[in-house]
Amino acid sequence: MAVLPQTPRRKRGVVAPIVIISASESAEERIRGLRAGADDYLVKPFALGELMARIDAIARRLGDNRATRLKAGPLEMDLIEQSVRRDGRPIELLPREFKILEYFMRHPGEVVTREALLEHVWRYRSVRLTNTVDVHLSNLRRKLDVGADRPLIVNKRRAGFVLRTD
Helix, strand or coil: CCCCCCCHHHHCCCCCCCEEEECCCCHHHHHHHHHCCCCEEEECCCCHHHHHHHHHHHHHHHCCCCCCEEEECCEEEECCCCEEEECCEEECCCHHHHHHHHHHHCCCCCEECHHHHHHHCCCCCCCCCCCHHHHHHHHHHHHHCCCCCCCCEEEECCCEEEECCC
16 A cells, blocks of 8 residues: 555644555554654455444544534524525425535524635635626525514625624
8 A cells, every 4th residue: 555644634733534454464564654644544354343433432522522513693504404494494405506506504694605605615726707606696695584573594794694683
């Protein structure tokens, strides 16, 4: 196994758990794998129960920083069920609208730019001249604000958009 010293993803702060599964029993290989950023190293053959126990141990060490429910003002989002509610009323969203709203809910009260949405929701690495964000945001806002007395996502002129939580 050729492992480079600390992977670029780890240097950038990516904390996704990594378990190396290998046939190599060499202590040197295990050490290099762990130093490169792996959280655990398992040598084949192994029992499936052992793998599951190691994954559970890694999850415990990570803590509960991966929330499955988000709440911002009157909005509630369940990331597992892929459901959204405003003041208890269910809102049906398309997958892309769901991702946009999730981004806003992870940044409540902050100005969110079109460029940030293009990068984090669409995974575009450069700014593209497109009205994609505006079209999707318009549809999302219409769905969120049905029957409401005030909009939740508002424009901040020449800056971006803000999810209001007050």
